Amino acid sequence: MLGLRAFVLRWSSLALLVAAWELAVVTRVADPQFVPALHDVARALLDLAFEKDLWEGLAVSTMRALVGLALGTAGGVLIGTLMATSARANAFLGPLVATTYSLPKASLVPLFLLWFGVGNTTNILTVFLATLLPVVVGTYQGVKSVPQVLVWSARALGTSPLAIVLRVQIPGALLPILTGVRVALGFSWVLTLSAEMIAAKTGIGKLIFVYGESGAYAYMFAGIGMILAVAYAADRLLVAITARLLHWNDGIAAHREGTA
C-alpha cells in the first residue's frame, strides 16, 4: 500500500504535466499549431517508429553521447585524482577548471566545425568537454573526502602511492565520482543534440531540427520524446549500476532516491 502511494507520488508531477499539456491544447488555450496535442505526438512517434531515420539517428546520437561521456569520465577521474592528491597539480589545474566550468560548451561548436568538420569528432569532443568538468569536481571532492586514516593505514602496511590511489582513494570516492558522472550524463545528451542542431548529416538532433524548421511540431516533440526516453533509461541504468557497485555505502540510498 505504501509502495503504491510512493509510486503515485513519484509519477504524479509527470502525469499532471501531461494532463495540463493535453488540456491546454484541447481547450485551445495553447495554439495546436505550435504546441501539438500529446495524442498527435504519440501518433507521430508511432509513424516514426517504422522509419529507419529515427532508429539510425537515435543510434548515432547515443553513440556520440556515450563515447563523449566515457572519454570525459576517464579524463575527469584522472584530472580530479591528480588535483586531489597533488598540491602542484591542484595549483596548476585548479584555476583552469574554475574558469572554464561555466563556459557554455555549445558555443564552441562552430569553432570545432571549422577545425574538425561535421560529424563524430566535433560532437564527441563537445560532449567530452562538457562531461569532463562535473567528473573532475566529483572526483576531486570524493578523493579529498576519503578518511585520511585509511590512507595512513595503507601506507603503514607498505602499500605503494599508486596502489593507495587505485585501491583506497578512488574506491572510497566512487559515490561522488558516479554522482559527477550522473550530472555529466545529462550534459552529454544536451550537448549531443545542440551540436547536431547546428550542423549535422545524421543524428536525432538533425531530425528534431528538420521537423522544427518545417513546422512539423508533433514530429519534433516525438523526436524529443525519444531522446528523453533513452536519456531516462540511461540515467536509471547508471543509478542501478551505482547501487550495485556501492551497496555497502551508507550514502547510496540518498543517491538512488535523488530523482526517480
Added chain:
Amino acid sequence: MTHASRFRPARRSLLKAGAAGLAAAAVPFAANVRAQSVPVIRYATGGGIGPNEIQTVIFLDWMQKNVLQGYGKAYTVDMTFTRGTPEAATLLAAGQADMATLSFAVFANTLVKDAVPGGLTVVADNYQDGRAGYASMSYFVLDSSPIKTVADLRGKKIAINAYGSAVDLALRVRLKKEGIDPRKDAQIVEIGFPNIAAAIREGRVDAGVLILPFMANEEAKGGLRVVFNGGESFGEFAPIFHVVTNSYLKAQPAAVKAFLADYVRGLQWLYDPKNRKQAVEITAAFTKTPAAALDAYFMTKGDYYRDPHACVSPALIQRPIDAMYKEGLLPKPIDVAANTNLSLLPFGCKV
C-alpha cells in the same frame, strides 16, 4: 581421438569462417572503393527544408533512384543540414563543404571578408522573391490594426527573425523609402519565424514578417493583413541561391555540371503536373507536413518563384547587396556578376 585431432576440425572451420569473413568484409570495401571513384559533392544546406530549399527534396533517396540520371555515376551528394546560411558559409570557409545554399547577405559578407580560400561562384537559382503573381515575404498586422500603410509603422514594434537577415534588410529599405529611420523611429525586435504570427495575434508586436510555410498557414487562418512585401523593398530579388567554391569547381567541373543537370531535371519533374500528387507526397513525407497543407501552396502561384532552368540574374542578387552597402551593413560593394557562372546549367540562361 587425440587432443590435437579434436581441435583440427574446429581450426579448419575457424579458417573457413575467417576466409568467409574476409570475403564478406571485402565486398563493401570494394563497393566503397568504387563509390569513392565517383566525386562526392559535400553540400551544406542553408537552414531551410523541403519547399524552402528544394534541393533537400530533389536529392532524396527516391529521387536519386527514380528521377536523377547522373547521381552515383557522375557525382554523389553528402548533404549536411545546417542551422542557417552563416553556418553553411562557415563550412565552405573551413573546406568542409564544396557547395551550399547561401543568402545574398551571407554571400556578400563571405566575399568581402575573403573567407573562402579561392572564392565562391553563384551557379544556380534556388528561389526568387518579389516576382509578380508569386509569393513574397510579407509584413503582416492584425486585421483590426490602425496600421494601414508603411508610414503608420513609425514608432511601432516590428518583428523580424534576425538582425541583418534578408527580411530585416527589406524592412529597413522600405521604412527608409517612407522617411522612417529604422534605427530611431521604429523598434525592431527578433522573434523566430514560427512564433511571429502568434506574437502579432497576442499584441506583443504591432507588425511582423512571415515567410512560407508560415505565411500560407496564417493566411488560411485569417485575421491578419499585409502592409507590404519584399518586392516593394527590392523589386524582384534572389534571397538564396546555390554556390560552389572555386577550388572545387576547378577540380571537379564535370561533377558540378552533372549535379546541376540533375537539379534542373528534379525541379522539372517536381513541377510536371502529371507528377504533382507524387511530388507533394514525397515532400510531405520528408518534411512531415500534412500533404493537404503543402498542396495548398507548394509549386503553385502561392509559392515563391523558381526558375524552371535554375537561372538567376546576377542583378537579382546585386540589388539587395547594394542595399546592404547603402545601409552600412557591408564595408564595400561587390560585383555579383563577376562571381557568377551560369554556363554550367543544362539549358543555358538569358539573363
